[in-house]
Amino acid sequence: MFSLIFSDKETPLVARLRHIESIGSQQNEQLKTIWFQIQSHLNDITLKPIAWEDHITLIADQEKLITYNVASSTLFNTLKSAFNEREILSITDNQNFVPVILGNQTKHLNAILNETTVKAKDSAVFQIKNFIRAVKAKDLKTITGGTEGEYFPIELHINDNQVEPTIKSVMDIVSHNSWFDVNFSGSFFSNKELMGELKIVLLISLILLYFILASQFESFVLPLIILLEVPIDLAGAFLFLKLFGMSINLMSMIGLVVMSGIIVNDSILKIDTIIQLQRQGYPLLKALLVAGQRRLKPILMTSLTTILALVPLLFSSGLGAELQAPLAVALIGGMLLGTIVSLYFIPLCYYYFTKRI
Incomplete structure (x- = not known):
């Protein structure tokens, strides 16, 4: 045939x-x-x-x-x-x-x-x-x-x-x-694999950051107070993604990794300023108040410049706009909540931690 x-x-x-x-x-x-x-x-x-x-x-x-x-x-x-x-x-x-x-x-x-x-x-x-x-x-x-x-x-x-x-x-x-x-x-399976890799990258980054902070502050507990901000900021990012009707995808995961690295710097500066004032002879409560006044404007300026620079991505259209929007939303949500946490929650945790020592 x-x-x-x-x-x-x-x-x-x-x-x-x-x-x-x-x-x-x-x-x-x-x-x-x-x-x-x-x-x-x-x-x-x-x-x-x-x-x-x-x-x-x-x-x-x-x-x-x-x-x-x-x-x-x-x-x-x-x-x-x-x-x-x-x-x-x-x-x-x-x-x-x-x-x-x-x-x-x-x-x-x-x-x-x-x-x-x-x-x-x-x-x-x-x-x-x-x-x-x-x-x-x-x-x-x-x-x-x-x-x-x-x-x-x-x-x-x-x-x-x-x-x-x-x-x-x-x-x-x-x-x-x-x-x-x-x-x-x-793309579902490839994105799932990449998101798993990003989770590992985020975990390794936090572990390395912990050891760096532990060597800087000469304490194993104090870095945990600073890193406590990360899960709280992630909750803010997830909340904003939910409000904007976006899913947790590859771009939003990249935004979470970037946000975690940016927002932790504010808490590090705040705690470091408090410790420096205590070494100069300031009592704990006075050091918290003075550090809050000195670091208020730098923290707000850092957060606002980042947030305002990302806002246009939410309203842009054209090629790549749908990919950039989840990244911008995750960053903005984490930065908004992270700013409040850096200004009030982290100093409060440090205050109760120091009083118990």
Whole structure:
């Protein structure tokens, strides 16, 4: 059996349907069934339709070939020459092949089969149409391949909170079919991996900051008071993300890491000023008040300049604006709450900590 194909001349989450064995038309029918089942279960999602391509398969009658002593290779070469008799060259453009044919008309398939003859081994001549049967069928217009073989991708543009239910629904549909299996890829998984890495980066940064502060203040407890600001500021950032209807994604996580590094500086300066005043002979309460007066304007100026510089990102439009907005919201929310924490909460914690010593 051999075939000649004529063409009548096309995230988020991607479900990759991979066929386990080659099963021809049954495979295509099963792919249609799976596609319609997924579309019916996910009513609020419109799937990209499957691109099909019509083709004609020429099937040789092996019994007739043996009866009339015609070799299969001779039949194949004759057909190949008949279909390409006027083709002088082929122009290649990436993966597109454009044949250059002499003349301004193309022959119909039936005309080619009627006009073409084939020689048997005993030099007898027969019409090639006596040994050929044409079967019309449909197949995929494009084939996508990867490390695990060829597969059919189904793109699902959904929100992050819909990913797990969607994966479960698709897996339930495909599990009832023994000819296909499914795996998933897309920006959801890559972002999840990057967010995990950013969490590790944030944790390592806080650990390193703790050891630096411990060596600077010569205390193992005092750095914990300063670092206590970080989870409080994170709560402010999460609150602002919630108010603006944004999710915790890669850009907002970067904003949280940057915010944690900026806002901790205010608490470090405040505590360091208090300690310096105590060494100069100021009592604890007087040192808190004087340090608050001296550091009020620098802390407010630092926070306000950062916040005001980020405000235009909330109202900007164009390329990249949707990516920058979560970063700006996370930074602004953390900085607003962090400023209040640096001015009042951290000195208060230091006051109660010092009184107990």
